[in-house]
Amino acid sequence: MIPEGDNRHRHVCNTCNTIHYQNPRIITGTLPIHEDKVLLCKRAIEPRYGLWTLPAGFMENGETTEQGASRETWEEARANIALSGLYTLFNLPQINQVYFFYRGHLTDLDFGPGPESLEVALFEEHQIPWEQLAFPVITRTLQHYFSDRKHDHYPVRTEDIIRPPRAR
């Protein structure tokens, strides 16, 4: 039953005729830092199998964006991290996603691939595989970081990533 006065977008399930609300989802992750290096994970899953990413995944019920970011960092990179604040925030309206990345420092070097990663490694700036990054949000977060690092000042960076319409 549709509640009175309810004018939100909703999805009425074909199978059961019940309302299931559909809203954008949050993906939360980290930019893990050790000395002058950043940690990246090589994806063991589709999409973008074999490309490099920062640890990130869907925020779950009952957790904060920070907790989700730390959890994903453990799940994908078996890494422990001390967060130092929200850093980048992206809207991807065409796929109904909002990304959060937190800066943080590795608290030890006992990292390694979780089930969704083929490999986990530390990269200096000149070693970053720019042509093999999995998603634009990863490229933008790393670009912001290496630029902001010159001044050691990391304000929250917010951006919309709009895909150009497909050529016909």
Added chain:
Amino acid sequence: MIPEGDNRHRHVCNTCNTIHYQNPRIITGTLPIHEDKVLLCKRAIEPRYGLWTLPAGFMENGETTEQGASRETWEEARANIALSGLYTLFNLPQINQVYFFYRGHLTDLDFGPGPESLEVALFEEHQIPWEQLAFPVITRTLQHYFSDRKHDHYPVRTEDIIRPPRAR
């Protein structure tokens, strides 16, 4: 059918046995400013009927957090606003919500109550009805604003709002 390797939280619908993913939802809104005043809306809906709030509501698919904030400002306060950046961000893990508030200036004074508001008005700092604000996120956003305004500097403020466990 549960996809292979899927270890996310999910809700299997009692009625149809289909998986409906459940994730935290984003509520997006604005702190509308005109000269030394802020705009508040008196709620015409439950919860917190009759209490004062900032315009905000659930982000919808296909829009950015900024677009959702502007849309809600129009829907609830019939106000046009020029946004000047993300200002406060709250995690409410116990109710699976993440709140965004954008600062912005009214572009004209043709505002008035939408269907979810009883009344819309501008308040100077000493006129704010602190005891009749609808939600802690509203109180905190206004407190941050009047404090940050002294220095005319508005960094992004992030906070977790954790409710104390209920007394038994």
